[in-house]
Amino acid sequence: xxxxxxxxxxxxxxxxxxxxxxxxxxxxxxxxxxxxxxxxxxxxxxxxxxxxxxxxxxxxxxxxxxxxxxxxxxxxxxxxxxxxxxxxxxxxxxxxxxxxxxxxxxxxxxxxxxxxxxxxxxxxxxxxxxxxxxxxxxxxxxxxxxxxxxxxxxxxxxxxxxxxxxxxxxxxxxxxxxxxxxxxxxxxxxxxxxxxxxxxxxxxxxxxxxxxxxxxxxxxxxxxxxxxxxxxxxxxxxxxxxxxxxxxxxxxxxxxxxxxxxxxxxxxxxxxxxxxxxxxxxxxxxxxxxxxxxxxxxxxxxxxxxxxxxxxxxxxxxxxxxxxxx
Amino acid sequence: xxxxxxxxxxxxxxxxxxxxxxxxxxxxxxxxxxxxxxxxxxxxxxxxxxxxxxxxxxxxxxxxxxxxxxxxxxxxxxxxxxxxxxxxxxxxxxxxxxxxxxxxxxxxxxxxxxxxxxxxxxxxxxxxxxxxxxxxxxxxxxxxxxxxxxxxxxxxxxxxxxxxxxxxxxxxxxxxxxxxxxxxxxxxxxxxxxxxxxxxxxxxxxxxxxxxxxxxxxxxxxxxxxxxxxxxxxxxxxxxxxxxxxxxxxxxxxxxxxxxxxxxxxxxxxxxxxxxxxxxxxxxxxxxxxxxxxxxxxxxxxxxxxxxx
Numbered sequence: 001x002x003x004x005x006x007x008x009x010x011x012x013x014x015x016x017x018x019x020x021x022x023x024x025x026x027x028x029x030x031x032x033x034x035x036x037x038x039x040x041x042x043x044x045x046x047x048x049x050x051x052x053x054x055x056x057x058x059x060x061x062x063x064x065x066x067x068x069x070x071x072x073x074x075x076x077x078x079x080x081x082x083x084x085x086x087x088x089x090x091x092x093x094x095x096x097x098x099x100x101x102x103x104x105x106x107x108x109x110x111x112x113x114x115x116x117x118x119x120x121x122x123x124x125x126x127x128x129x130x131x132x133x134x135x136x137x138x139x140x141x142x143x144x145x146x147x148x149x150x151x152x153x154x155x156x157x158x159x160x161x162x163x164x165x166x167x168x169x170x171x172x173x174x175x176x177x178x179x180x181x182x183x184x185x186x187x188x189x190x191x192x193x194x195x196x197x198x199x200x201x202x203x204x205x206x207x208x209x210x211x212x213x214x215x216x217x218x219x220x221x222x223x224x225x226x227x228x229x230x231x232x233x234x235x236x237x238x239x240x241x242x243x244x245x246x247x248x249x250x251x252x253x254x255x256x257x258x259x260x261x262x263x264x265x266x267x268x269x270x271x272x273x274x275x276x277x278x279x280x281x282x283x284x285x286x287x288x289x290x291x292x293x294x295x296x297x298x299x300x301x302x303x304x305x306x307x308x309x310x311x312x313x314x315x316x317x318x319x320x321x322x323x324x325x326x
Numbered sequence: 327x328x329x330x331x332x333x334x335x336x337x338x339x340x341x342x343x344x345x346x347x348x349x350x351x352x353x354x355x356x357x358x359x360x361x362x363x364x365x366x367x368x369x370x371x372x373x374x375x376x377x378x379x380x381x382x383x384x385x386x387x388x389x390x391x392x393x394x395x396x397x398x399x400x401x402x403x404x405x406x407x408x409x410x411x412x413x414x415x416x417x418x419x420x421x422x423x424x425x426x427x428x429x430x431x432x433x434x435x436x437x438x439x440x441x442x443x444x445x446x447x448x449x450x451x452x453x454x455x456x457x458x459x460x461x462x463x464x465x466x467x468x469x470x471x472x473x474x475x476x477x478x479x480x481x482x483x484x485x486x487x488x489x490x491x492x493x494x495x496x497x498x499x500x501x502x503x504x505x506x507x508x509x510x511x512x513x514x515x516x517x518x519x520x521x522x523x524x525x526x527x528x529x530x531x532x533x534x535x536x537x538x539x540x541x542x543x544x545x546x547x548x549x550x551x552x553x554x555x556x557x558x559x560x561x562x563x564x565x566x567x568x569x570x571x572x573x574x575x576x577x578x579x580x581x582x583x584x585x586x587x588x589x590x591x592x593x594x595x596x597x598x599x600x601x602x603x604x605x606x607x608x609x610x611x612x613x614x615x616x617x618x619x620x621x622x623x624x625x626x627x628x629x630x631x632x633x634x635x
Binding site for chain 1: 530531532534535536537538539540541542545549550553554627628629630
């Protein structure tokens, strides 16, 4: 089995705003192997984007990594100087952002913006070689190379996201952090973009951390899944582990329950009642306890321990008696 | 050649603007109380002399006819002669305009050269000593009127320290104080505008994208942020340039610079209609052309601006 490419261990991240401390990540651990596709699933505000930005050390000024470790190919990123991160960002780890409408610089041509990655990380290439590569990459994402001198406002949303993907993958990175790459796009374009990402991922053998709230997308695209809630990973495993419906975390069950089943004649959707807890106070017990139908007294007092079966891990007190002697 | 077509279109649009401005001004000047012929001839002129002069100057004709005949002359670049000074308006103007344009341009350049870097620096180092210092200077410059600041500087630098000449246009040192005084207001707005604009830009998603590509903080600012943050600043420069030409009226008087500002003041005092009208037409054209240049520069910086539509 291949080595872990990315290992996040017990990561705590907080935002120190003027009026309060917001606890965005509370002890997140996850592993990503080379070439693997990991889906990070959770609702808005669960800390998905914070996690991706922490890996690149691009948190906004108020964000602070309080404790934990992020190791990349065995190197601890949190100890590295900024100069090391400059060589990592865009070269070995690339990121695709949620909103293609705003993530491109409006005053630079798309060709220039893609070539900039080469200028930064491959200064030894000649100008002709760089332009050649940009043309190839544009064609690879389905944009005629003749459009490289056009500006972002001349492209549609789906085309812009293709440009962003071209920009992220031209350096053939080892890891791609895709932060809701299709959320801002309509459904037909979504499928195209995901197919394109799948193709390019295979071509360059890039590992992908796909951040999304769309379980369907994860089931289709990913090898492994981590479910995040209120800054804690509540369940992780292979796609089969999660979608087999066996020993799921109540939150995951709720998420799967939200997908309407067209084979049944139902009028209503099944949302999870309530809202995510206020991130300004750290929960003492399970973060999901307040919304959980199966919550016990213990859930509000103690953080649940991991319950593992093979590749599948759940953090829930419901499985305490199944843990046995371990 | 889109921009050339656009420029021509904009210059043509100046014509109705000039007609409006001159007509309103002409009406106001005609309605103002007092008899021009009596002012020219003095208190002891007889009624016949006054009537004769009025007839000679065409003042006994109806307002509209006078306006049309003035404009017809103006189109042929005949702006008449001054009623009080007996000089040709166009000739006088072409002598004085270079002084006004020089001082205004120097003032704007000074404000841009000092203000924009300061504004950008204080945005990058937000809440630093530099930032607070700049905010303080901006407040100070905005709240001090040019006539007061100018006089104070004259007393301090010229009379007490004797570093600079008090007034006139004898040497290049004469332009230092007028440039600073006339540019003070624009300097304040340049600092404020570029700071605000830079703060907006560095919050944008594409700045985060630029950092995620591996750009250093310096490269992000130089290659991605500055150009975007300059767009509103350039627009502001256009607005300020028009204001600066107006402000030159005050500054030229303080420092005894023979520009169009001091000519305009004297003309208004003396009810010298040809000089006032002529000056205002020139200023309108100059401001129009400056705004056109600003819009062309904006289009150069921002590809989203389409001059063709």
